[in-house]
Amino acid sequence: MKINLMCRGTLNQSIALVGFAILTTACSNSPLHNSTENASDWAVIQPYHHPIAGMGSSTFFGSITVPENQERIVASRALILALQNFMLSVVKPKLDADGNIPVKSEWLSDSAPLGLAMLSSYNNTYPDLKLAPAQYQLVYEGQYDLTDGKFRYKIAARLFQRGAIGNITPVRDDRYAGQFFVQRLATEISQQLHNEAGK
Amino acid sequence: MSTRTQLISIWLTSFGLAVLICETLFLRTTSDGIPFLLSDDRLIIYKSLAIIYGPNLGAIIAAVYTKPFSGDPDTRLAIVGFRVAVVVTLFYNFLLLYLVSLPHWSQSDSVEVVLERAKTIGVSLAFLVAPINAYFFGVKAKEISPIGSANTR
Numbered sequence: 001m002k003i004n005l006m007c008r009g010t011l012n013q014s015i016a017l018v019g020f021a022i023l024t025t026a027c028s029n030s031p032l033h034n035s036t037e038n039a040s041d042w043a044v045i046q047p048y049h050h051p052i053a054g055m056g057s058s059t060f061f062g063s064i065t066v067p068e069n070q071e072r073i074v075a076s077r078a079l080i081l082a083l084q085n086f087m088l089s090v091v092k093p094k095l096d097a098d099g100n101i102p103v104k105s106e107w108l109s110d111s112a113p114l115g116l117a118m119l120s121s122y123n124n125t126y127p128d129l130k131l132a133p134a135q136y137q138l139v140y141e142g143q144y145d146l147t148d149g150k151f152r153y154k155i156a157a158r159l160f161q162r163g164a165i166g167n168i169t170p171v172r173d174d175r176y177a178g179q180f181f182v183q184r185l186a187t188e189i190s191q192q193l194h195n196e197a198g199k
Numbered sequence: 200m201s202t203r204t205q206l207i208s209i210w211l212t213s214f215g216l217a218v219l220i221c222e223t224l225f226l227r228t229t230s231d232g233i234p235f236l237l238s239d240d241r242l243i244i245y246k247s248l249a250i251i252y253g254p255n256l257g258a259i260i261a262a263v264y265t266k267p268f269s270g271d272p273d274t275r276l277a278i279v280g281f282r283v284a285v286v287v288t289l290f291y292n293f294l295l296l297y298l299v300s301l302p303h304w305s306q307s308d309s310v311e312v313v314l315e316r317a318k319t320i321g322v323s324l325a326f327l328v329a330p331i332n333a334y335f336f337g338v339k340a341k342e343i344s345p346i347g348s349a350n351t352r
Binding site: 116133134135161162163164165166167169 | 224228229231232233234235236237239240243302306308309310311313
């Protein structure tokens with residue numbers, strides 16, 4: 001699956017970092033911001049269906065059962081919980097009155113440091129695009145949609161770096177494989193979708 | 200060695216040491232193997248050093264080509280003034296070097312914060328060295344001999 005990746009990554013630094021991400025998002029012409037409805041744009045595609053009387057949830061192979069009119073809540077909660085599991089929260093857009101992310105709006109997370117375990121896992125997976133020793137921070141952004149009976153999520157990962165006492169700067173996108181980080185969140189969202197649907 | 204040469208030596212040595220101190224930060228790492236600074240940080244470091252040392256060194260270098268003030272300085276004043284100038288310039292430059300070298304001893308603040316602080320303190324205390332620079336570099340120079348006599352150059 002081709003996934004769009006964009007690389008640009010104490011409290012003041014986090015604010016500056018998120019501000020930078022917002023700014024570059026606004027200026028970016030990446031596929032995330034295009035209106036193409038190509039399946040390859042989506043990091044997660046999960047079909048869903050509404051409960052039908054007399055039919056079990058296993059009737060639709062690979063599809064999850066979602067109560068009618070609950071799709072938006074399930075999709076948004078799955079995303080928010082997945083981000084929370086990575087110590088992240090949504091900073092853009094403002095959540096609606098129910099605490100959900102509006103459908104089709106572009107969302108942006110705050111930043112979270114990349115743990116040493118995750119870093120070494122990445123370096124083992126991509127030895128050719130190994131990340132040099134530094135402190136790394138990750139910011140996710142994306143969009144989700146519910147059309148055609150599918151939960152669909154676009155995800156982009158932005159990696160930032162800094163020395164122990166240095167300034168935070170974006171990592172150039174040709175220096176790392178962002179797919180690794182996008183796939184982490186995609187897997188977590190899928191897991192959360194199944195959890196939410198199972199409630 | 201003329202008064203100017205001695206004073207400019209202090210300034211250039213101090214600037215060179217500040218660059219050296221900052222550059223050695225790039226060679227250091229934490230116990231986790233994380234470098235203190237990445238190459239992108241050079242921009243902020245050199246920008247800060249230019250602001251800290253630029254006005255003084257710039258004025259001194261400019262005075263080589265032009266004398267903004269006319270008139271011969273008083274001989275007695277030149278001798279006493281030169282001693283004061285050396286002490287004050289050394290104090291000012293040691294203070295700057297201490298402030299710039301702080302990240303070597305403590306990593307609680309980012310290098311940007313440390314240099315910003317050095318910049319503010321340097322600018323605030325510039326009144327100590329600005330008149331001295333104006334006097335010794337802005338008027339006709341005097342040579343001070345080791346025994347204290349002065350000759351107009």
